[in-house]
Amino acid sequence: MTELIESKTEELIYYGKLCGEKNFTPGVSGNLSARCGDKILITASGSANGYLSKDDFTVMDFEGKPVLGNARPSSEKMLHIEFYKKRPDINYIIHVHSPYLSAFAACHKPLNEPIMAENVFYFGQIPLAEYGLPSSADLVEKTAKYFDEYSAVLMANHGFITGGENIRDTYLKLEMAETYAQTVINTQILGGAVMLNEFQVNEINALKK
Numbered sequence: 001m002t003e004l005i006e007s008k009t010e011e012l013i014y015y016g017k018l019c020g021e022k023n024f025t026p027g028v029s030g031n032l033s034a035r036c037g038d039k040i041l042i043t044a045s046g047s048a049n050g051y052l053s054k055d056d057f058t059v060m061d062f063e064g065k066p067v068l069g070n071a072r073p074s075s076e077k078m079l080h081i082e083f084y085k086k087r088p089d090i091n092y093i094i095h096v097h098s099p100y101l102s103a104f105a106a107c108h109k110p111l112n113e114p115i116m117a118e119n120v121f122y123f124g125q126i127p128l129a130e131y132g133l134p135s136s137a138d139l140v141e142k143t144a145k146y147f148d149e150y151s152a153v154l155m156a157n158h159g160f161i162t163g164g165e166n167i168r169d170t171y172l173k174l175e176m177a178e179t180y181a182q183t184v185i186n187t188q189i190l191g192g193a194v195m196l197n198e199f200q201v202n203e204i205n206a207l208k209k
Contacts, residue, residue, distance in 0.1 A: 005059060005068070008034040008041050011167045013052045015094070016043070020050015024098040024174060030159065031074040034167070035084055035091045038062065042080060044071030049096070075135035082144040083163055090151065090163035092170040097159035100181035104128070105154045111180055115193040119180045120204045123152055126177060131156035152177055 012032045019025040030049050033042040039059050043049065047056035058069035062085065064077045074080070080093050104111060105128065112125035127146050132139030132155075143161065146153045152162040152173055160177065164170030187193035196204070 004036055005041055008036060008167075009054055009057055011092075012041070012043070012057070013054070015167050015171045016049040016052045018171065019094070019096060019174070020048070022098075022175070022178075024178060025049040025096045026099075030094070030096040031076050031080070032095075033074075033080045033093045039067060040077075040080060040084065042073050042077055044069075045073065045075050047071075047074075078135075078137065078140050079143060079161065082140050083147050083161070086144060086147040087151070087163060089165060091165055092167045093161065093163045094170050094174050095159060095161040096174065098174070098178045100178050100185060101154060101160040102158075103185065104181050105159055106157055108156050110154060111177070111184065113184060113193065114196040114201050115187060116180070116183065117196070117204050118176065120196065120201055121207060122173070122176055123180070124150075124205075126150070126152045126154055126160075126180070128154045128156055131158070134158060 012034060016032055028046055028048045031043045032049055033040055039061055041057055041059050044056050044058055058066050058071040058073050060066050060073050062081055064081060066073055076095060083090060083093055110128040114120050127150055129143040129146060132142045143153055143155055154160055162170060162173045164173055
C-alpha cells in the first residue's frame with residue numbers, strides 16, 4: 001500500500017503542477033485525489049494544487065477519517081468520497097476553479113451546446129449542479145446526483161469537478177472542458193455558433209459503439 005500511495009502522490013503532484021501552469025487552479029483553490037483500494041489519497045486543506053509537495057497529502061477512509069499523514073484532508077473530502085462511491089470506474093478526481101469553466105458556473109449556465117464533435121463525443125454535455133455552500137452536505141447532495149451519468153460537472157458559483165479511470169484521462173477531461181467553455185464564449189463574441197444538428201450528433205454518438 002505504501003508504494004501505491006507514493007506512486008499516486010507523485011502523479012498528483014505532477015498533474016497538480018500542470019494544472020497550475022495552465023492557470024486551471026489559481027491560488028489555494030481546488031483539490032485532487034486518487035482512489036487507493038479502500039482508502040483515498042487527497043490533497044490537504046489549504047494546499048495549492050500547482051505547488052504540491054509530499055507533505056500536502058493525507059490518506060483517509062471512505063468515512064472521511066484520516067488514517068495516514070499529519071495533514072487535514074481537503075474540506076471538500078465528502079464530495080470526492082461520494083463520487084468514488086457512485087462510480088467504481090473512477091480512480092482520480094480533479095476539482096478546480098478554472099477561469100472559463102468558472103464563468104459558466106457563475107452564470108448558472110451548463111455546457112450543453114453541440115458545437116464541436118469532440119465535445120459531443122467526450123461529454124455529451126456538462127451539467128450544472130445547483131449552488132450549495134462549499135464543503136457542505138448540501139453541495140455534495142446537489143452535485144452527486146449527476147455522478148451516475150456524468151464524469152464532469154459544473155457547480156453553480158463554485159467551479160468544476162471531473163473524474164477518470166487514470167490521472168491522465170482525468171486531466172485531459174479538464175483540459176478539454178476548459179477549452180469547450182472558452183470556445184463557447186468565443187463563438188458568442190463572433191455572433192453565435194452554428195450548432196450540429198440532431199442527425200450529426202447521432203452520427204458522432206454512434207462512434208462510441
